[in-house]
Amino acid sequence: MTSTSSVTAAIETQAKALGPILFAGMAASLVSSGRRARSLSHPKYPHLLPLILRAELREFLESETLPNDWAVGGDPRAMGQLLLVNPVLGMEMSFLKERRRTYPGGVPTAGRNPARRARWTQGELDLDLGLPSLPSTADPEVKLLLCWDFASRATLDQFVLRIVHTLAPGKYGSAVPCDLILEVQDSGSIFSHLKFAGSDDADEDFFSVDIQKDENGFT
Secondary structure, rough: OOOHHHHHHHHHHHHHHHHHHHHHHHHHHHHHHHHHHOOOOOOOOOOOOHHHHHHHHHHHOOOOOOOOOOOOEOOOOOOOEEEEEEOOOOEEEEEEEEEOOOOOOOOOOOOHHHHHHHOOOOOOOOHHHOOOOOOOOOOOEEEEEEEEEEEEEOOEEEEHHHEEOOOOOOOOOOOOOOOEEEEEOOOEEEEOOOOOOOOOOOOOOOOOOOOOOOOOOOO
């Protein structure tokens, strides 16, 4: 089994490796999405730009060579579902939109969907999870959320991006329990926020920026 510290370190290593290409893809996709949706009011159709962005980002990533055995996955016919998968490490990231003003801490709850609830529910990384090599058909052992949001309500051309490891589905009005939050930087560096477990009265403020409410459209 791989040691606990190695699990967290492996996630941080992958975040650093993927950071530059993810940022380049997000920046290009956000511009392209804005152009496609500019004839329609964002306040009136807040779901539209994030939906287009997922399609644009998939196209961008599929045209690039991802590092360290990462590949693009998910079913684009299912509301543009976008995953990043790594069967060698047994990791998978689900790309979704945060809703800062709806969910404390920004990370959306799993809701009532059984598949989402199962994905959000995981053991803590400090329980010696291990990262064995898995066949491509195996269920990933480490399921992460690749969360993004607009950096400011005043503009739609800047974003924040972070990788999150959830522990439970969460419930409305409380922060989703997580034990790892990595803010991914353009340079490939990462910023590890304080770990939190979440509770009924927890409302940690992980960002000083003001995030605009929007639909996440995650499938």
